[in-house]
Amino acid sequence: MQEIQIGLLGFGTIGTGVAKLLMNNSALIEEKLGTRLVLKRIADLDITTDRGISLPAGMLTTNVDEVLTDPEIAIVIELIGGYDPAKRFVLRAIEHGKHIVTANKALLAVHGEEIYAAAARQGVEVLFEAAVGGGIPVLSAIKGNMAANNFATVFGILNGTCNYILTRMTQEGADFGAVLKNAQELGYAEADPTFDIEGVDTAHKLSLLLSLCFGTRVDFDHIHTEGISAISAIDVNFARDFGYKIKLLAIGKRDGDRIEARVHPTMIPVNYPLADVDGVFNAIRLSGDFVGPVMFYGRGAGMDPTASAIVGDLMDIARNILAGIGRRTAPLGYLEGRVKTLGIKPMGEIVSKYCLRFSTLDKPGVLAKIAGSLGRHGISIESMIQKGRSAGETVPIVIMTHEAQEKDVRAALAEIDDLDFIREKSNLIRIEDNLE
Amino acid sequence: MQEIQIGLLGFGTIGTGVAKLLMNNSALIEEKLGTRLVLKRIADLDITTDRGISLPAGMLTTNVDEVLTDPEIAIVIELIGGYDPAKRFVLRAIEHGKHIVTANKALLAVHGEEIYAAAARQGVEVLFEAAVGGGIPVLSAIKGNMAANNFATVFGILNGTCNYILTRMTQEGADFGAVLKNAQELGYAEADPTFDIEGVDTAHKLSLLLSLCFGTRVDFDHIHTEGISAISAIDVNFARDFGYKIKLLAIGKRDGDRIEARVHPTMIPVNYPLADVDGVFNAIRLSGDFVGPVMFYGRGAGMDPTASAIVGDLMDIARNILAGIGRRTAPLGYLEGRVKTLGIKPMGEIVSKYCLRFSTLDKPGVLAKIAGSLGRHGISIESMIQKGRSAGETVPIVIMTHEAQEKDVRAALAEIDDLDFIREKSNLIRIEDNLE
Structure with missing residues (x-):
């Protein structure tokens, strides 16, 4: 059965892991696909450093076009990272009909839409399991x-x-x-x-x-x-x-x-x-x-787990190629034209529980004033700790609130920070105790 | 785009969940597939009980052949459970070229090989994500x-x-x-x-x-x-x-x-x-x-999570149908002919840590005899608890061992159970503290 040829851009730690996995587990991969995944060419600016694995002569090149335009290469793995030149190379690979596997979350988070649109036009897959959670197959x-x-x-x-x-x-x-x-x-x-x-x-x-x-x-x-x-x-x-x-x-x-x-x-x-x-x-x-x-x-990271996710993506695309089809799933799982633009709620409108820490002078009436300010902003207190007592010194007071809107909490903190017994800017940490 | 017609065998709790999911989330499914998954017919011996969802007239039937042989039905979901008639129905559906989705672990654990072979001959998928871990997409x-x-x-x-x-x-x-x-x-x-x-x-x-x-x-x-x-x-x-x-x-x-x-x-x-x-x-x-x-x-169970896994399998098969291909992956992930027969190691040969509980008369020298017997069988003790003391009464002694082979542990326990101060058959629980 036909071999599937793969090109790799960026031969750092993760790229080395991918090369190692494709070599070490080639028999396993063949037991599942019925064919071999062959790393044909790796492009990197540095082709002299010893990565600890032996590659056939001529596999390494500094000329990215030997990966991007080689008609035998069906899938290009992008592991350069960052926005540029990764984006240019990915778009060029797509233009040449290559499927894309990448671990580059920065690129996709910022330029994903342009890349997905190009991939849709060419009917190629863009998979990126390694971009989130390393080897964890959550995407x-x-x-x-x-x-x-x-x-x-x-x-x-x-x-x-x-x-x-x-x-x-x-x-x-x-x-x-x-x-x-x-x-x-x-x-x-x-x-x-x-x-x-x-x-x-x-x-x-x-x-x-x-x-x-x-x-x-x-x-x-x-x-x-x-x-x-x-x-x-x-x-x-x-x-x-x-x-x-x-x-x-x-x-x-x-x-x-x-x-x-x-x-x-x-x-x-x-x-x-x-x-x-x-x-x-x-x-x-x-x-x-x-x-x-x-x-x-x-x-969530590291050479081997990330390589697992990348080669998993390669095998997914390989199954399509072996079945004689191009693209089977859109990059986000939703068909083009069905991806929405949901707005992001401003932080002031979110509702959360909060842990508030105040640095106050230890004197009578302090807690009453803090509690009063919170109460006026509609924030109710679930529990409170004041550790240690030392009259006239600075002590921390920590308050856990019930659910409140962030803009009310911010307003109360601003008011409290103006009180004369507050020694430092008050501190806020959000609480999640309902992960459903 | 073409609708994909589905047949369901067994209309109990899980089947009701599948019907509910396909109705409730049909818009979402269409946003991802570009087509609808339509439940065409449900076969069950009981077509009168109210399952709390309204179905079009004529969808329910007691005649399983209306599912198994309907040329419009592309995928059959088997939710009858048990070995028979589930196995006969699944094989008949495969003969008629239907893809199979099932939650029936008993059937696959015992008769999987026969079913997978039939599916390979017909070039259809057999998916069973719901059979292990309910909604957890581990398979x-x-x-x-x-x-x-x-x-x-x-x-x-x-x-x-x-x-x-x-x-x-x-x-x-x-x-x-x-x-x-x-x-x-x-x-x-x-x-x-x-x-x-x-x-x-x-x-x-x-x-x-x-x-x-x-x-x-x-x-x-x-x-x-x-x-x-x-x-x-x-x-x-x-x-x-x-x-x-x-x-x-x-x-x-x-x-x-x-x-x-x-x-x-x-x-x-x-x-x-x-x-x-x-x-x-x-x-x-x-x-x-x-x-x-x-x-x-x-x-790991329940109507809704199990339905999630089943409809996930349906969508996977639907992507193949929409791409114009039949089978894309073998049921076990390995190609036919590549599935091995690895033997199962006899329990006597396994190596584990053990927690051993002895029910003994509380008198001097008991622990020495137990420890001596364990030692003679090459079992070393990591820690020991004897709770309470009451001379002349029965007390439990609990011993945690280092790694040992089970046949040695069994031999030591048999020897110890013959000692005159042992009051009940001794008890063994295996310990796993290295989950790597």
């Missing part, structure tokens, strides 16, 4: 076996670096800066960790989940994105006292013709399955109208 | 995006009735019999719960997981199957003291050309994600050579 499950569901919510722990840092802060009571520094030394955080710790990577992934779950375009700039750099040991410890863990959560909710789309540190109850997702692991929890709540858990 | 993930992995292990909490009973025993310290009775009153256990509580249902599901993960036929009768009816409150409480929960676990492991295939109550550490799978929820944890450990969690 193909949403587009595949769970496709009959209207989804109400999607929650994700999607960034291994953030989750590793928060896990260590929780386990050690350590502060953010110290753990980040150590994580960088250990290779769990990049030298410039901004994209990870400020939540941008998580927001890219959320954007893709939202599109698949809700059948909508997502204006990436409208996703509210907060990272974890402002989380302190004191927050982590108070959370624990209340029975919660702090996780950087991607949150998507459908509310009629609008969606919530936000990434921020979130307190979740310790006895929830998502709270046990520690270290570099990722998890995605969704709720569909028929399937109910479903959770997927696994390694 | 399509194994056959789909994770297909490039050699799997090493698969663990599952696959029976909601057992998990509900064990969860309540753990939470309430209650005994098996009392919780079962209450579960029956609440509808969480059948009037005759044998298939569930004796592990047969779990073993059926394990059989399917083994076939998909390891590409093998499974001789169902060789799966070691123990249920939960022998688990007592005392076991649950000791487990908790050692930091474990007891779950009815389906265990599959690949060991060269053989597999382990067993279903039994198992102690797992409380801080493992599988330990948090409580009540009627199911979970499956697998480990692939590239993807690493992955876990799937969700509702």
Whole structure:
């Protein structure tokens, strides 16, 4: 039976994993497809570094056109990352009738629509399971076996670096800066960790989940994105006292013709399955109208898990090629023309529970004034902790609210921050204790 | 675009869920497929009971041939359950060129090979996502995006009735019999719960997981199957003291050309994600050579989740029909002729940690004799608890072992049970604390 030829753009860690998987497991793949997937050519600017695997002579090239325009190559894997030149190369590959497999969430979150439209014109597939949750096959499950569901919510722990840092802060009571520094030394955080710790990577992934779950375009700039750099040991410890863990959560909710789309540190109850997702692991929890709540858990990054997702996509496309058909499923699972544009609800309108931390002078009447301000804005208090007492000194007061609208909470905090006994800007962490 | 006509065999709870889903979410399905999935005819012996949904006149029939031989019907859903007449009907539908979607794990675990062979001859699909884990899309993930992995292990909490009973025993310290009775009153256990509580249902599901993960036929009768009816409150409480929960676990492991295939109550550490799978929820944890450990969690049964899996399968087949192709994937993910027959390792040869409970007379020297017997059989002790002291009375001694071979443990227990201070047959629960 015909071999299926594959081209690869970008020969870094993930690309090396893909090459290794295609070689190591070629017999298994043939047992399932009845043919071989052959990596024909790899384009990278660096063709001299030893990646630790031996490739046939001539497989590596610096000339991207040897991948993009080779008529024998049926599928192009894009692992360059970033917006440019990845976007140009992907569009050129599509023009030449290649199916696309990519792990590039940034590219799809920002330029997905243009790429999907080009792929529709050419009748080729664009698959990107590796872009969200590494090896966890959540996107193909949403587009595949769970496709009959209207989804109400999607929650994700999607960034291994953030989750590793928060896990260590929780386990050690350590502060953010110290753990980040150590994580960088250990290779769990990049030298410039901004994209990870400020939540941008998580927001890219959320954007893709939202599109698949809700059948909508997502204006990436409208996703509210907060990272974890402002989380302190004191927050982590108070959370624990209340029975919660702090996780950087991607949150998507459908509310009629609008969606919530936000990434921020979130307190979740310790006895929830998502709270046990520690270290570099990722998890995605969704709720569909028929399937109910479903959770997927696994390694969210790394050479091997990401290669698993990419080769899974290759095999999916290979089955089409072997069956003699081109495109079988649109990139977002919804047919072109059926993808909606649901607006993103402004943060002021969201309803959540909140954990509020005030830094106040320890003197009588302080709590009454804070509670009074919250009450005037319609915010009711579920519980309160003031740890330690030292009259005349600064102490933290932590208040857990019932559900309230964010704009009311913001207004109350602004009013409270003007009170004379408040020593620092008050701090807010949202709580999710209803993951349905 | 052409509508796709579907026939349904068996109009019980799940069938009603499928009919409801196809009606409620028809617009969503059309947004994804570009066509409608139309339930044309339902065959059931009972066509008078009100299922709470309104169907067009004439859709219900007692004549199964109106489903099996209707040339307009492309896909037949089998929800009769059991071996016969389900098997005859499925084979007849395949002969007539129908694709099959079923939730019948018993049928596939025992007669799968014959059905898959018939489907291969006719070039039709046999999909059965609903047969394992209800709505959890684990089978399509194994056959789909994770297909490039050699799997090493698969663990599952696959029976909601057992998990509900064990969860309540753990939470309430209650005994098996009392919780079962209450579960029956609440509808969480059948009037005759044998298939569930004796592990047969779990073993059926394990059989399917083994076939998909390891590409093998499974001789169902060789799966070691123990249920939960022998688990007592005392076991649950000791487990908790050692930091474990007891779950009815389906265990599959690949060991060269053989597999382990067993279903039994198992102690797992409380801080493992599988330990948090409580009540009627199911979970499956697998480990692939590239993807690493992955876990799937969700509702393992019930009208709506099961309908989600069934309609997901329908949509998968519909995409083939719309693309003008017949069969795209073999039922087990491996091509015919590539499915192996891996032998099942006898239980005596498995290696595990064990929790052993002895009922002994409380007198000096007892522990030394037990430990001596274990030592002579090469079994080393990790920890021991003797709760309470009452000289001359019967007390339980609980011992956790390091890894040992089961035949050695059995031999030691036989020897110990012959000692004069042993009051009851000694009890053994296997421990899994390495789910990789």
